[in-house]
Amino acid sequence: MTSDPRKQHLLGTPLTGFAAFCAERKWPVYRARQVYQWVFEHGVADFDAMTNLAKTDRAKLSERWIILTGREARRQESKDGTSKLLLEWPDGAASECVLIPDETRRTACISSQAGCPVGCTFCASGIDGLQRQLTAGEIVEQAVQIRALCGDPVENRRPGEDPRLSNVVLMGIGEPLANYDNVLQAIHTINADWGMNIGARKITLSTVGLPRQIRRLAEEDLQINLAISLHAPTDVLRRKLIPWAERVSVDELVSAVNFYFEKTGREVTLEYLLLGGVNDGPRHAADLANLCRRMRCNVNLIRYNPVAGLGFERPSSAAAHHFVEQLRARSVNVHVRKSRGIDIDAACGQLRRARPDSGPTGPVDKPLQPGSNKAAPDGVTD
Ligand code: SF4
Incomplete structure (x- = not known):
């Protein structure tokens, strides 16, 4: 646009x-x-x-x-190097995108839609619903503008790699597979040698799980990583957290994930947001481990960072450790992502909603809770 x-x-x-x-x-x-x-x-x-x-x-x-259509409406920089941009498009829609530096990696976390139609009950991004689809250009532009934050292009240059940005993850606001064509075009541009030249294996698409689109993606001859936002191992609990899970059972998801693996040979990552007292108990760990036996997958645990007014809590570090141990005891390949940008409004959707004209429910009226639900791998410590 x-x-x-x-x-x-x-x-x-x-x-x-x-x-x-x-x-x-x-x-x-x-x-x-x-x-x-x-x-x-x-x-x-x-x-x-x-x-x-x-x-x-x-x-x-x-x-x-x-070349660039987005105006930098706001930027926040964390002590840990995480930077978050709010880009405002010409029609007033806005997108959050984040730079997450981590040792040798510099990851851009970008959005696929303005607002989100899914409405997960723990997430700020879905509160006001979908504003509109982002165009392919707007999706690419977020990665380009994030890369521009990375400084000297010759610094840390390694053969065959973009010296500024190493990874791109579609884990920002929106459901990427609900904006399929634009997202696919953007991925091609990010991956192409004439474009951003970021290897397909350094690109991750995260979805709540739309089986038909997962199967279509599997046929695209792309070697990107697929992450499924699972967040609960059973239909009953999942439907309480993710409204779109009403339409898709866990069994259907398993089948689509297995199809993806058969076609691409790529193991899928299950994203599991640990919500204190909701999905972090021993029964959930056992159910999750059983589910993992049905797919070629690994698990990424993320400790929730509370969003004001949504009523969910961050589990304690000890509870998260215990959950990890229970999974490992059942031979699940599990990683824990550390929170990044702890001192900025890094949780998905909060910066966008903090704008004075952020939609019918208005701006959040207190300092936003710190931390990010979308971050890089590490431990579970506070
Ligand atoms: S968690 Fe993702 S899919 Fe769910 S409402 Fe937030 S942005 Fe949308």
Whole structure:
């Protein structure tokens, strides 16, 4: 979406589409790649800075194309290096995206929709429902703008890797598989050698689990990682936490996950948000372990960071440890993600809702709870 209807969003245009524009103008065949190199490799967001292009060509590009459409409405930086951006699109919709640096990795966590239609009962992002789908360009742009925060492009350069951003996770606001075509196009651009050139195995898509779309994704010939936001091992409990689980049973999910593994050979990650006193008991650990026996999967545990007014609690560190031990005793491959951005509004959806015009329920009226439910692997300590 651009503010000027005569202009197209370059980040939402595959190389072939832009090459067709160049061909119409009888520009040299290498021109399209040249421009994409400026944008994706050098991080240039202004055609005038593309100094190896004729001035007249730069002017023609500026008339018809725009590179970045999002305005940085807010930025928060944590002591641990986590940075969170709120990008506002020309129509006023906004997207949260986060940079999570962790030793050698720099991960961009990006959103797939403005708002979220799923309405998980523990999550701030779904409170006001879906505002609109994000375009492919807006999804890519979040990764590009996050990468721009990463500093010197030659720093930490390793062969074959983007020196600034190593991983992209679609774990921000929204259900990616409910915006399938735009998300797929964005993943292709993030992965392409003419685009952000981030390896498919460094890209993760996280979904509450839409079986038909999981099967479709399995047929896409992509080697991306799939994460399922499980959060409960039984239908009864899952339906209390995730309204869309009313439409999809755990059995259907297992079947789709197994299909994904058969087609791609990629083990699936089950995301399990530990909610104090809700899904962190011995019975839940036993049920989860039994479920894991039915799929090729590993489990990512995340300790919940409370959102004001939603009524869920963060489990204690001891309870989380105990849960992990029970899973490990049953041979489940389990990791625990540490909370990042503990000193900023890092829990998904909180920054967007904190805007003065954040929707019918208005802004949250007290300092937002710290911590992130979407973070990098580590221990369970406070
Ligand atoms: S947890 Fe994810 S799917 Fe659920 S409401 Fe929040 S953003 Fe949507």
